Amino acid sequence: xxxxxxxxxxxxxxxxxxxxxxxxxxxxxxxxxxxxxxxxxxxxxxxxxxxxxxxxxxxxxxxxxxxxxxxxxxxxxxxxxxxxxxxxxxxxxxxxxxxxxxxxxxxxxxxxxxxxxxxxxxxxxxxxxxxxxxxxxxxxxxxxxxxxxxxxxxxxxxxxxxxxxxxxxxxxxxxxxxxxxxxxxxxxxxxxxxxxxxxxxxxxxxxxxxxxxxxxxxxxxxxxxxxxxxxxxxxxxxxxxxxxxxxxxxxxxxxxxxxxxxxxxxxxxxxxxxxxx
Amino acid sequence: xxxxxxxxxxxxxxxxxxxxxxxxxxxxxxxxxxxxxxxxxxxxxxxxxxxxxxxxxxxxxxxxxxxxxxxxxxxxxxxxxxxxxxxxxxxxxxxxxxxxxxxxxxxxxxxxxxxxxxxxxxxxxxxxxxxxxxxxxxxxxxxxxxxxxxxxxxxxxxxxxxxxxxxxxxxxxxxxxxxxxxxxxxxxxxxxxxxxxxxxxxxxxxxxxxxxxxxxxxxxxxxxxxxxxxxxxxxxxxxxxxxxxxxxxxxxxxxxxxxxxxxxxxxxxxx
Numbered sequence: 001x002x003x004x005x006x007x008x009x010x011x012x013x014x015x016x017x018x019x020x021x022x023x024x025x026x027x028x029x030x031x032x033x034x035x036x037x038x039x040x041x042x043x044x045x046x047x048x049x050x051x052x053x054x055x056x057x058x059x060x061x062x063x064x065x066x067x068x069x070x071x072x073x074x075x076x077x078x079x080x081x082x083x084x085x086x087x088x089x090x091x092x093x094x095x096x097x098x099x100x101x102x103x104x105x106x107x108x109x110x111x112x113x114x115x116x117x118x119x120x121x122x123x124x125x126x127x128x129x130x131x132x133x134x135x136x137x138x139x140x141x142x143x144x145x146x147x148x149x150x151x152x153x154x155x156x157x158x159x160x161x162x163x164x165x166x167x168x169x170x171x172x173x174x175x176x177x178x179x180x181x182x183x184x185x186x187x188x189x190x191x192x193x194x195x196x197x198x199x200x201x202x203x204x205x206x207x208x209x210x211x212x213x214x215x216x217x218x219x220x221x222x223x224x225x226x227x228x229x230x231x232x233x234x235x236x237x238x239x240x241x242x243x244x245x246x247x248x249x250x251x252x253x254x255x256x257x258x259x260x261x262x263x264x265x266x267x268x269x270x271x272x273x274x275x276x277x
Numbered sequence: 278x279x280x281x282x283x284x285x286x287x288x289x290x291x292x293x294x295x296x297x298x299x300x301x302x303x304x305x306x307x308x309x310x311x312x313x314x315x316x317x318x319x320x321x322x323x324x325x326x327x328x329x330x331x332x333x334x335x336x337x338x339x340x341x342x343x344x345x346x347x348x349x350x351x352x353x354x355x356x357x358x359x360x361x362x363x364x365x366x367x368x369x370x371x372x373x374x375x376x377x378x379x380x381x382x383x384x385x386x387x388x389x390x391x392x393x394x395x396x397x398x399x400x401x402x403x404x405x406x407x408x409x410x411x412x413x414x415x416x417x418x419x420x421x422x423x424x425x426x427x428x429x430x431x432x433x434x435x436x437x438x439x440x441x442x443x444x445x446x447x448x449x450x451x452x453x454x455x456x457x458x459x460x461x462x463x464x465x466x467x468x469x470x471x472x473x474x475x476x477x478x479x480x481x482x483x484x485x486x487x488x489x490x491x492x493x494x495x496x497x498x499x500x501x502x503x504x505x506x507x508x509x510x511x512x513x514x515x516x517x518x519x520x521x522x523x524x525x526x527x528x529x530x531x532x533x534x535x536x537x538x539x540x541x542x543x544x545x546x547x548x
Contacts, residue, residue, distance in 0.1 A: 013366075013367075016362035016365060016366060017366075019358060019359070019362060020359055020362055020363060020374070023355065023359050023378075023428070024377060024378060026425060027378065027381045027425060027428065027429070028381055029425070030381070030384075030388075030389040030392040030393055030425065031381055031384050031389070031392075033392035033393075033395070033396065033402075034384065034388050034389065034392050036402065037392065037395070040402070045395075046391075046395035046401070046402070047395065047398060047400040047401055047402070048400065048401075048402060048404065049402050049405060087288075090281075090284045091284060091285055091287075091288040093278070093281050093284055094281055094282050094283065094284030094285025094286070094288070095282075095285045095288075096278065096281075097278050097279045097280065097281045097282035097284075097285070098282045098285055102282075104538075106285055106288065106289060107538070108534065108538045109288075109289065109292045109296075110288075110292070111534060111537055111538065112292065112296055112534055113292070113296065115478065115482065115530060115533055115534050115537060116296075116530055117482050117483070117485075117486040117526055117530060118483065118486070118487075119486045119487075119488070119503055119506060119523065119526070120486070120523055120526055120527055120530065123303065123506070123510065123519070123520070123523050124296075124299030124300055124302070124303050124523075125295070125299055126510075127299060127302045127303050127306060127314065127516070127520065128298060128299040128302050130314040131302050131314065131316050134315070134316070134317070148295065152295050152296075155288075155291075159288075171278055174278055184280060184281075188278075188281065192278070209382075209383045213383070213384075213385045213386060215386055215387055215489060216487065216488075216489075220510070229385065230385065230386075230387055233385075233387050233388070234387060234489070237387065237390075237391055237394075237493060238391075238394070238493065246388060247388060250384060250385045250388045253384075253385075254380075254383060254384045257380075257383050258380055258383075261376060261380070262373070262376065265370070265372075265373055265376070
């Protein structure tokens with residue numbers, strides 16, 4: 001490379017970093033505002049800076065309705081994650097074994113909940129639950145409908161994260177285990193599942209994050225006084241009942257998720273560096 | 278591992294029950310007149326569809342289309358360079374950088390809307406810097422919030438596709454004396470079209486059908502399709518009109534699903 005080319009490449013590279021930096025700054029801007037408001041004494045209206053306070057953070061534990069909504073959110077998200085990642089893994093294994101034509105057809109179906117607008121998913125489940133509730137002794141809207149809806153829209157993401165890991169898998173390992181006398185299902189648990197662990201984990205993480213903050217689908221499937229964080233928050237936005245503890249909870253949760261995602265990567269890089277030395 | 282293919286069968290049943298049957302209920306409601314959601318009072322009627330094409334609702338559809346198209350275009354114009362530049366960077370931890378771009382989506386959407394909302398009133402914490410905005414109720418404000426909300430959905434699929442492009446094709450183009458600019462337009466850009474389509478769909482659909490942004494940032498002045506649907510199922514308790522209005526969205530989505538199955542069979546750009 002000539003000197004001139006190197007120079008332009010350097011300038012270009014700097015420009016790339018600046019551009020990416022500006023976009024990242026804009027994306028994080030609302031999160032910075034949330035964090036700022038979570039320490040703002042005037043956060044109730046949020047229209048001015050009234051001084052620094054921790055009271056919204058302690059308020060998380062004294063506001064009963066908020067605490068209830070947070071518990072519901074975490075409970076639904078945890079159950080959704082367990083159900084979706086277990087079922088999604090076995091579904092992906094099943095799809096992996098299908099012939100091409102059938103697999104393509106199931107793939108098309110699998111994409112439907114992803115591409116479907118949240119509002120349509122929510123309303124259609126609500127309409128079905130309302131229609132069924134006239135035959136059933138229990139009211140489905142509320143926890144049961146919300147859980148079903150959350151599993152419905154997170155399952156496809158788990159399937160999509162596990163499938164590529166399955167096609168990378170060396171099937172001879174599984175065959176070898178079976179030839180050596182391992183029962184097929186045991187071979188699945190002992191050989192296949194560990195090999196596709198990364199895909200299952202990223203699918204589970206996606207399921208949790210999508211579920212815990214979901215609004216539109218939850219909004220239409222709630223009922224019987226069962227609220228998750230978003231459906232609890234929505235009617236209070238811009239009203240007097242709004243408590244800035246919501247900012248505090250969200251700032252804390254975001255921080256936990258960020259650490260949970262970034263720390264393992266960071267530690268891994270450090271380890272790699274040490275090994276290189 | 279072919280013997281495990283039976284594990285996929287219950288999934289087909291599950292999707293049929295939870296996607297198809299609810300849609301059938303919605304269709305029934307759209308083509309009948311009922312009291313609330315009570316199907317036993319149903320009588321056939323096309324009344325709801327007459328309403329759908331009345332000016333109030335057509336305006337809402339038009340508004341949604343306008344805001345969603347502009348937002349999607351802006352997401353593409355801002356997002357494509359981000360995806361392209363990240364794919365061009367010579368650093369090891371590109372995936373970490375991409376994670377950094379996706380992370381904001383893991384903060385609650387409603388609170389992020391609220392954060393913008395507090396800034397768009399004349400009295401806001403921006404006053405500290407001597408800035409005072411008056412944007413609530415304008416299309417511009419709705420578009421700004423929509424773009425920042427869904428931008429990562431555009432960047433991610435385009436980046437995924439760009440990373441998969443065979444680098445030797447670009448080298449070949451360079452070696453044959455094609456200018457870098459032309460290489461981009463003739464080689465890289467066409468090969469990233471799959472990601473562009475995925476990103477467009479992932480931004481356009483929520484932008485057009487959401488109702489929280491237009492309700493809070495629009496301040497009642499910007500009525501989108503999601504808002505009028507919410508009104509029917511909430512305050513107006515008109516399940517027939519609400520279903521009819523949603524059916525229009527379903528038709529659009531069906532077209533999108535078929536399009537997606539043509540261009541991206543493995544769904545690799547949807548994650």
